[in-house]
Amino acid sequence: MAERLDPLAHRTVDQISSDFDFEPDPYFPPLDSLTPAAVLVGLIERPQGFSVLLTTRLDTLRRHAGQIAFPGGRCDAGETPWQAALREAEEEVGLAPDFVSPVGLSTPYRTGTGYLVTPVVAFIEAGFSLQPNPDEVADIFETPFGFLMDGANHETHERRLPDGGMRRFYAMTHDERFIWGATAGMLRILSHRLFGAPA
Numbered sequence: 357m358a359e360r361l362d363p364l365a366h367r368t369v370d371q372i373s374s375d376f377d378f379e380p381d382p383y384f385p386p387l388d389s390l391t392p393a394a395v396l397v398g399l400i401e402r403p404q405g406f407s408v409l410l411t412t413r414l415d416t417l418r419r420h421a422g423q424i425a426f427p428g429g430r431c432d433a434g435e436t437p438w439q440a441a442l443r444e445a446e447e448e449v450g451l452a453p454d455f456v457s458p459v460g461l462s463t464p465y466r467t468g469t470g471y472l473v474t475p476v477v478a479f480i481e482a483g484f485s486l487q488p489n490p491d492e493v494a495d496i497f498e499t500p501f502g503f504l505m506d507g508a509n510h511e512t513h514e515r516r517l518p519d520g521g522m523r524r525f526y527a528m529t530h531d532e533r534f535i536w537g538a539t540a541g542m543l544r545i546l547s548h549r550l551f552g553a554p555a
Contacts, residue, residue, distance in 0.1 A: 373541060374544075390472040391470055391471050392440075392471075392472055393428060393429055394437035394444070395476065396409070396451075397475050397476065397546065398426075398480045399459075399477070399478065400498060404500070406501035407498035407501070407514070409451075409496070409534075410424055410496075410535070411449060411497075412495040413424070413425055413493065414491070420425070425538075427441070427451065428448075429444040441474075448489050450485065451484060451488070451491075455484040457480075458478050459476055461475065462549060463545045473538065473542070475542045499535070503528070505550065507544075509529075510547075511526045512526060526544050
């Protein structure tokens, strides 16, 4: 596993993905107006293989309410994506930084809500404990890494927008959990970078 992920640390980002890869939006915010953010793509070694740490956001949050997401959030002034991802993971799920070992950065992802999100890939060592932040996180769970990286499990969905338009997006369904939008998009891009799956 480590040898498959190490090259991420040495790659230059040659593209930026977004919520609107299917249908480009002419009103999409320009790059220089986006708020930098980072998420932790935490890989945990289990007897059956690696799994990915994910959360379900509270239904009462102003943005992305009830969605499945990586721990993460906006970068504070002067923070690197790695520092922001570590800080946010500790704030959201109580993950102590001492248990997290960096691997590399995946492709930045623009969201329709105005963020430029850098996925930070890391291994989470055994012995950690988690505690959801009651103001942000409804649930913490793990999903098999192999399932998320398998292009056969990457679904395409459509939803009608309030203005009548149609939005297409990627999704992955595992154990009745619907992983979609930016989280699914970032996982699909990571799959493409690591294993050459179609993007």
